[in-house]
Amino acid sequence: MSRVFSEKISTRVTHRPELERAVTLPRDARRRHIRDHTLEGHESVRSRGKATGGAAVTDDAMLPMALHLREQNLSLREQNLSLREIAARLVIIKGKKKGQHPSPATALRMLREHDEADSTVPAATATATATATATAS
Structure with a gap:
């Protein structure tokens, strides 16, 4: 053996x-x-x-509402809304899951994508401005 x-x-x-x-x-x-x-x-x-993938649950009206709830959370410290509570206040208004609430992960992803888009836009604008200034000189 x-x-x-x-x-x-x-x-x-x-x-x-x-x-x-x-x-x-x-x-x-x-x-x-x-x-x-x-x-x-x-x-x-x-x-x-x-x-492939699940039904789309986000729409154009959901992002501003999620942003409003997050801003309200930041300004009113005593409320202290979690992502679960923000997702529970949002309602899907169209599609297969109409009338239901999105998951906290969907709310997080939606807010994160918005924040990333906001952070890249000023950087791209600043880069374009600096490039234009450098070529004009």
Whole structure:
């Protein structure tokens, strides 16, 4: 009978790197396999002209309301609205989920995308102004 591992098995050893590698290798291979098949499925659905993902729940009116609630939260410290409470006050007004509330993750994503768009616009404007000034000189 041959040994699979070169180290001797001891109950005192708390860290066995070879054993850990041997255990994680099949787990990682399975994850990669599932991920590859999922991506292939998404690609085949897209090639047939179908859309993946859930129903769109955000609209043009929801962002200003979420921004208003966040600003209200910042100005009135005693209210201290969480993302869950902001999402609970928002209502989806069209589509399959009409009348329901968006998830807190959707509210967070919507506010984050707005903040990122706001932070990139002034930087792009400043870069364009600096470039125009430098070329004019």
